[in-house]
Amino acid sequence: MQMTLVRTIATRAEGRRRAHYLAPQVAGLLMLAGLLCLLEIAVRYDIIPRTVVARPSDAIAGLVSLENRVDLVSGFFITFGETAAAMLLELVVAVPFGLFLFSRRQFGLAYSGWLAGLFAAPIFLLYPLFLVIFGRNVLTLIIMGFLPGVLPLILQVEQGFLGVPRTLINVGRSFGVTRWQSFRKIMIPAAAPAIFTGFRLALIYTLINIVSVEYLIDIGGLGRIVADRYARFDISGTYTTIIAVTAVSVLFNWIIGQIERRVRPI
Amino acid sequence: MTFTIDPSRSLARSILLIRVVTIAGLFCLWEALRLSGFFYEGVLPSTLAVASAIGRELADRSFYQDLGITMLETLVGFCFGSLIGIAAAVGLGVNSYARKMIEPYIIAIGGTPKIIFLPILFLIFGLGIESKMAKAAMSAFFPVVLSCTSGFVQIPPVLLRVGRSFDLTRWQMIRKIYLPAMTNPLLTGLRLGMAMAIIGVLAAEVAYANAGLGFRLMRDADQFRIPSVYAIIILIFAISSAINFAISKLQDRLNRHDKRRGVDSMEIGAAKLLGAD
Numbered sequence: 367m368q369m370t371l372v373r374t375i376a377t378r379a380e381g382r383r384r385a386h387y388l389a390p391q392v393a394g395l396l397m398l399a400g401l402l403c404l405l406e407i408a409v410r411y412d413i414i415p416r417t418v419v420a421r422p423s424d425a426i427a428g429l430v431s432l433e434n435r436v437d438l439v440s441g442f443f444i445t446f447g448e449t450a451a452a453m454l455l456e457l458v459v460a461v462p463f464g465l466f467l468f469s470r471r472q473f474g475l476a477y478s479g480w481l482a483g484l485f486a487a488p489i490f491l492l493y494p495l496f497l498v499i500f501g502r503n504v505l506t507l508i509i510m511g512f513l514p515g516v517l518p519l520i521l522q523v524e525q526g527f528l529g530v531p532r533t534l535i536n537v538g539r540s541f542g543v544t545r546w547q548s549f550r551k552i553m554i555p556a557a558a559p560a561i562f563t564g565f566r567l568a569l570i571y572t573l574i575n576i577v578s579v580e581y582l583i584d585i586g587g588l589g590r591i592v593a594d595r596y597a598r599f600d601i602s603g604t605y606t607t608i609i610a611v612t613a614v615s616v617l618f619n620w621i622i623g624q625i626e627r628r629v630r631p632i
Numbered sequence: 633m634t635f636t637i638d639p640s641r642s643l644a645r646s647i648l649l650i651r652v653v654t655i656a657g658l659f660c661l662w663e664a665l666r667l668s669g670f671f672y673e674g675v676l677p678s679t680l681a682v683a684s685a686i687g688r689e690l691a692d693r694s695f696y697q698d699l700g701i702t703m704l705e706t707l708v709g710f711c712f713g714s715l716i717g718i719a720a721a722v723g724l725g726v727n728s729y730a731r732k733m734i735e736p737y738i739i740a741i742g743g744t745p746k747i748i749f750l751p752i753l754f755l756i757f758g759l760g761i762e763s764k765m766a767k768a769a770m771s772a773f774f775p776v777v778l779s780c781t782s783g784f785v786q787i788p789p790v791l792l793r794v795g796r797s798f799d800l801t802r803w804q805m806i807r808k809i810y811l812p813a814m815t816n817p818l819l820t821g822l823r824l825g826m827a828m829a830i831i832g833v834l835a836a837e838v839a840y841a842n843a844g845l846g847f848r849l850m851r852d853a854d855q856f857r858i859p860s861v862y863a864i865i866i867l868i869f870a871i872s873s874a875i876n877f878a879i880s881k882l883q884d885r886l887n888r889h890d891k892r893r894g895v896d897s898m899e900i901g902a903a904k905l906l907g908a909d
Contacts (some may be wrong), residue, residue, distance in 0.1 A: 390732035397733065418755045425683070429889045472643065476650040486876045491846075494853035494861055498675050528887065536637040570743055577745035582838060595749035605749045615744035 382490060397609055420605040428606030433578060437591055438610050445576060445587030446618075452511035452572045460516050460568070461561075464523025474524055485517040493579050509584050510579045515572035522564020526557030573615070650775045664894070677859040685863035695848070699871070701834055702844040705761050708828040709768020716769070716824055717776030722806060724777075725814075727782025735781065740772035747835050755841065771832030772825035779824065783817025784810060819883040826879060830872050 374412045388396070392536045402422045409421045421441045467474035492513065496506045530553055580589025584597075595603040659679055666676040678686075683856035688697045720738075724731040750763075787810065795809045811818075811851065837846025845868055852860040 370693060390729055391736070393729075394733040394737065398737070417753075432855040472646045472650055475643070476647045478656070483873045483876065484869075485829045487872050488834050490831070491849060491868060492864050493674075493833060494849065495858075495865070498853075498858070499671060499855075574745040581745075581747050581750070582835075589745070592748045594752065596754075602756070605757075608748050608752065610750050612741065612744050618738040619740065619743045 389632075410616055417601065420467030420602040424602040425605035425609055428579060428602055429610060438588075438607070438614070441587035441591045442614055443587070445573070445580065448576050448586060449573050450508050451516060452508045452576065453507070453569060455512045456516045456519050456568050456572070457565075458521035460564075460606040464520045465527065467520065467524040468527035472527075478521065478524065481517050481521055485514070485521070487515045490578050490582075493582065501597070502583060502585060504586065506583075507576050507579055511572040511576040514575045515568035516543070517569065518567040519564040520576065522560050523557070524569065526564070527553060527558060544618050566622055572618065573618060577611070578616075618622075636802040643825060648873070659681070673789070674856070674858055677862065681859040682862045682866070684860035686866060688864050689860065689867060695867075696863040698845050698848045701761065702830075702837065705764040705833045705837075705844065706768050706829045709765040709770075710772045710826055710834065713763070713772030713829065714740075714771035714776045714825050717773045717825065718771075718780055718818070720777045721780030722810070724781045725810065726802065726806070729787075731781065736755060738777055738781075739776065746770055746774075746832065747839070750836060750839055753836070756833075759840055764833050764841065766830045771828040774820075775824035775828055776821040779817045779821030780814060783814035783821075786817070787813045815886060819879070819886060823879040823883060827872065827876055830875070834868065877908065898905055 380570060405414070405419070406422050409416055409419055467477060493506065493510050496509050500506045500509065534552050534556055535548060538552045543551065576586070579587040580586035581593045582589075584590050584593045592604065592607045592611055595607045637719075638649065646744065661678055662676065665671065666678060709711070725737060753763045753766045753770070791809050791813055792805075795805050800808060834846040836848055837844040841847040845864065849868070850862060850863045859877050
């Protein structure tokens with residue numbers, strides 16, 4: 367009886383050990399590899415038509431072709447440049463405006479709802495108008511990146527300053543700090559986490575909208591490359607560029623996360 | 633006899649005044665820019681022309697046909713995407729190993745511009761309304777799954793311990809503890825999912841369609857009917873804002889006793905970006 371119990375406990379412990387033998391990240395990678403193998407078999411044996419889905423091996427092999435690499439690197443730098451320009455514009459507009467909405471509460475209450483509503487709206491639909499106004503060029507892409515990015519940044523700057531604990535300000539007052547000192551030493555550090563969140567949101571929305579408009583109007587960087595391959599009906603090339611753009615986008619998000627982790631003061 | 637001024641009423645009045653003055657200011661700015669000659673002729677039509685174009689659109693039967701198609705694509709896609717998202721979130725929430733295994737991929741793809749997947753959807757589902765429904769499902773899936781999974785993780789451990797102390801089965805835990813505790817993240821996810829589904833459908837219609845509001849917008853833009861373009865954009869913004877507002881009100885109503893809701897939405901939205909489209 368005792369032996370059976372010991373064996374049961376040992377078997378359970380073994381099972382538990384086996385369950386945690388693989389790190390979840392490794393198991394995730396293996397799962398992804400398994401799915402790709404299944405897809406490869408399904409396409410190779412025409413279970414899924416090749417005119418619809420490219421063979422994963424072809425799509426991945428396309429990543430190492432020189433032509434694709436050159437195109438993707440130049441596309442990345444074009445999109446990156448447009449995003450950086452739009453972000454700079456957003457910071458110049460959003461920080462003072464968010465601060466204004468915080469310091470003049472009536473304006474904050476009057477505009478915050480509008481800004482939040484506008485943020486949920488499909489802003490990218492404005493691109494035909496900007497195409498007519500600014501032409502089919504990079505300026506249109508920058509403006510289209512700026513508009514959806516500036517809204518969350520304004521709101522987060524306002525929310526960041528509104529969320530500064532009253533106690534901190536009172537402690538500052540008790541030390542007899544000036545208004546400027548209070549702003550610089552208390553308000554900005556306390557509001558920084560929310561502002562960084564806004565910055566991250568703005569960056570992601572800017573990038574997404576720029577890539578979307580690039581895809582739709584077939585100019586610029588990464589979005590244009592996908593549209594270009596699809597227009598040529600190059601199935602394998604289309605999948606290759608989608609994988610590459612997704613990888614670049616994931617890398618971009620990861621870099622932003624790392625920068626945020628290092629720079630974020632709290 | 634003494635008069636007292638209610639501060640909340642005076643604040644409401646000043647907010648209203650600011651809004652009215654802002655709208656009037658924007659009208660004046662628009663007209664001034666139009667008359668300045670700075671832009672090409674016809675690019676900035678008069679506000680009267682835009683207002684009459686809105687009236688024309690609203691009186692046109694074909695507008696409602698296009699609206700109906702866009703709404704059908706959005707709703708069908710949203711239902712599929714959010715149901716799959718909820719089911720996936722329940723699976724990931726219950727099993728932390730699976731969450732650690734799969735969630736990084738969901739977050740990674742959630743943050744990419746999903747418009748680049750349109751060629752795949754067009755190849756698989758064709759150029760008809762099915763591909764737009766699939767795009768709506770894809771757009772709705774990420775906010776719902778990420779919001780619900782975060783909601784699952786943030787359930788107070790005391791609730792889980794109470795459930796376990798009552799020896800609840802896994803299904804009872806899901807029904808009696810997990811689902812009620814995550815009403816708010818679920819609604820937040822659904823609200824964002826709906827907004828993303830609308831955006832996703834419109835993006836697909838703008839890229840390629842022969843019906844729907846996105847198609848209507850591009851048709852008028854190609855024919856340089858600028859007042860109609862403004863009118864359609866204003867109407868689309870109004871419709872999507874109204875849907876968003878209605879779901880927000882429903883969320884407030886269902887969560888009127890939940891004081892954590894503001895913090896939750898903020899944290900979830902900020903941390904995971906909820907699968908921006």
